[in-house]
Amino acid sequence: MTTTWLRVAAVVTAGIAVADPSCTTRRALPPNVHVRLTGPGAVDDLAADLRVRLTRARPDGVTFDPAAPPSAIVVLGERVPDDVFAAGAPVVLVSRLPAPRSGAVVSASDPRPSLVGWTARVPARVHGRAMSGKRSSVTLEHRGIPLARVEHRWTADDEVFDPGFTFLPTGPGLTELALVVRPVDGDAGEEMKTHLRVLAEARRLKVLAHDTRPSWAAAFVRRAIDGDPLFEVASIAGVSRDISVRAGQPPRRLDPAALEAFEVVVIGAPEELSTGDVAALDRFVRDRGGVVALLADRLPRGPYARLLPVAFAERLFDRPQKISSGVGSLFGSEFALPAVLPRGIEPLATLAHESSSRAAVFAWPAGSGRFIFSGVLDVWRFRGRDDGFDRFWRAHLTAAGAAVRPVLDVDVAPGIASPADRVTVTVRARMSAFDSWRRRRATPALSVEVAAPDGSRQWVRMWPLEEAGVFEGSFDAGPPGDYDVTATASDAGVRTGQTRLAVRAGADRPLAVDVDPVALVRAGGGIVTAPGDLDPLLSVLKTLQTGEQLREVRPARSWPWAGTFAGLLCTEWLLRRRAGAR
């Protein structure tokens, strides 16, 4: 009897297998984490360790499938890629930025190449967390020798301040600086150090002073920089029809090709500029990246007014008014003041009168360059009151001129790296200087080579970025020493640009100052944690709401089904044999 039932069961099992029925089940998916590395070198080790710890954090495991939509994005490093927020997944920044949790963190970026003999600012920012009431000192050091020191008392739990350090390169080449934050007088906190690279070039800024008619406003600005070792001034002043007074080798007319040689153009009597002159200046600023200073002595009118981002109103005073700027005071009694302050404008000197404050001298970016406009029409008359006039124009023309990029601008980040650090090379080519671009909008061939101290060379693969003429690549830093990074662009001629990378054992890298990654992540709803404290990340991971997966299940195709069938038959055969049947 039993054998009969077993036989029936086996037949039924086989029948079901032949029918192969199916059903649908629901299953929770493990979270898929995208890990993005934005820091150099050592972050790779941290990433491997992080993957292991994340996988153990959930019983259902974690996947790291870059092709699948992310449940969370973990950014390892000091920079937050722009696209991490596009996925809509929580972003966790694991960076040394927030360490220590309470303390002061100094961040800085390598300053742009400076000029020998010019005091350049060191772009630095110190961020204090939970430091209210405490004091920190920030020191600018060179080879352990303090060059400048400021002490700061924190007044808020989340506060940022700029120590305002400057550095005067006295010779060309690379100088290593260190920014060190220390607690003062036993106040709590840890010492933090960041190394910076300052490159100085022994060159003079080429300035063209172009007066369409004699203009005191422009003449005295020219005199302020004429004879300054930082400037090489060529000037032309049209004193009458076809008669001009020239100095140096100024171009006869304002022409984009002729202006290519200059970094700064100072225009006197701009209302006399022709439409062609204005177009040339516009191209000089936007394409060449130069600086044009428009020094008006009359209310703006004529073709050049279209360059100005705002309309002006004339304001006259019976007595000279003081115009405040960060580098000295100007005085004037006749003004062309902007009616409204447009966005993107940087006021350089401000007239405060009757509780209102108006930008009298201001600058604004245009294309790759900048315009500067002075609306103090008679500022030259009062230049003798103090040295503010000379200081103001020398400071701003130097700073603006030094910021003008060469034809091939090569930069490396970080400028001081540790051995095996990942170094990013960025090359900005001034496309207006290349025939291929001017004629058919074609990018010139570009190559980047890194020369190591031992003489070995390596090529860096460069990738174009979104902006025309900008390329980026990376390489691993070698043993300690100074490396020359040279970019070469081949067009009608060969153009080269060069920078220097310092590789030092134990170099503390500067943290980017332009965008605060911590603020960025927090603004996007993410969290920030330190490499040594992954608990917040693991907590986020555990609470992640992952999706469910619907799955069609066919039990007859599984091995237990086949096993059941085989088991039934075998049992039936065994029982029959024991009963003596064959």
Add this chain to the structure above:
Amino acid sequence: MRRPDTSGSPSAAQVARWLRRTARRLLLRDAVRIGAGLAVAAALLWITRGIVPGWARLAIVLGSGILASVLLYARRPALDRWSTRAAARAVERRAPESRNVVFTAAELIAHGDRAHAWIRERVFEDALRVSDAHAQSDLVPLRSTMALGVFGLLMAFALLWAPVPEPTSARPSARDAQESDDATFVIHGTITPPAYTGAAARSLVDPKEIEALQGSRLQLSVRARQGEWRVRFGSTDLPVASSGGELRVETTLKEPGYFAVEDGRGSRTRLIPLTLLPDHAPQIRVVTPGKDLLVPDASAAIAVSAEASDDYGLASVELRYTRVSGSGEQFQFAEGSVPLQVARHDPRSWSASGVLPLGRLGLEPGDALVYRIAARDARAGEAGLASSDTFMVEIAALGQPTLAGFELPPDRERYALSQQMIVLKIQRLRVREPRLARETLAEEAGGIAAEQRSVRANYVFLLGGHVEDEEEEAEHSHEIQEGRLQHSARRDIDLAIQHMSRTELALATVSTASALAHARAAVQALQRAFGRSRYILRSLAVRSRLDPSRRLVGELDRASSWQRDRLEPETDARAAAARRMREDLLRLLPEIGSRRPPASEMSRLAEDALRTAPGDVNWQRLSALLQQLAAPDGPAEITRTLADALSLLTEEAGRGTAPAVEPDVGEGGLLRSAWADGGPG
């Protein structure tokens, strides 16, 4: 040590005293021997200080001390050398015939219970006999020991006075060199201020810097242990008188700088910065009337009072005047002085008062009197002479409306020197020329040249300035607009200006004859240009009206383009020196950090600092810091000193440079530009 029990027996007490005396002699003998040895050892250590490094000498002393301690510990029984038992042993050695009776007596004194009383008495009496038979000097002779002690002391003194040998180490550290410098020469100085100050001379010992009144006399004496030494003032070797190992230098302090005391090879240099305090000329202030006056007639008497002060004392105060009369170019100048009543509050501060009797000075309507208070300090020559601001009393011309004592408009120039006055001054200078020293003549000619330049500038202003002189042109742009460039007498004035330039040039080369000829030619040209015009020039208080007929009358055909000379770049010499030195210092950082700075380099830098700006406090401090770095004490001091030196150098290197500003040109330039292009926000 247990004191012997001698209470029971007089003979025992005698023996005990005798033995104690003997023990004291033993102690004295050993003390003299040890003292002599230590004196000789200390003297040897002292004289080898130039040869054996300090650490080695310290090791020797410590090692010797440890060795002595170990020996003393190991031979503790030797400490028994000065007991009564030891004295007994010494007596037995010197008097063997006693056959141990003294030793036995010493034992019985210490342990009286070891024998019967009669036996003790017998032993003590026998011991006393031995003592009677031998004097202490026989038992413990001290003569040779004393001789040894005296010899040791003499030896020590002799070694101390011996010359110190040269160091034999291959490269002494900078610190050692500095210590050696300090030890090998001593500088004494005496500063004697100028006699007129009445100040006492003061002495200096090893001065780090010298601060003295200008004109003081300095005597420096350098006592050097050996070698040849020289003294420089800047790069100039000073004459040195040498006697008995001492160098003497004497000089008058005329200008700031530095003294360098160095050995003949220039390997060891001591720099002494010199700061000179100038003797300022007297300060004079006219209290009343303290302003220019325009009076209706010359009958008034004007009270004048003034205050004068000087840093070292005043010698005289007087009122000087110049009477100006005449018209056109025919002005006459007469100079004179008026006595003042002086109240001396103290030698440095005087008050003076007097009266200007206009009536007695022969002034007529239209004339003017220019006056000032002149004071002199105790210095000889013109250096100590100073004048107050100059004021003018003008007698109103006929028909000129005025009120008595009406103040002239303060915004006018007070008065202008005329070309005629320049001629007069050159004439006077030529009269005195043969009696004047060349230096004084050049100085006075330079002064007149400066006045000539001032007169010339007045005429240049009158013409509206030179076209190439943009500064002055701009200042007087209103005059250009008013057509003053087209003055009818321009040609003559131009000629006069040219002659004035030549006069200035001739005065600069101290050629008074040539200067006088050109000055006179300038006067003649001016007379032609101005005719009856008033000669004393004043800035016009009221702008002249625009004369359209004089506008646009130039010849356009003669206008042409021209090339302006470009200004050569000027770098501040101090800033350039500071940059150079900063680079050098940064280059030497590794050696300085390892406390092995090259002494010669550091001395060169320190001297460069003093040479760059003699007398400047910052540079003197920098020099001192660099000298400190040549012989640093420790890492902390190196860091602090370097930071101070670099801070000073950075401050000086930044002289005249453009201030730091950070243009708002961050990354994403095109995005920012597009943002700005978007229009008002």
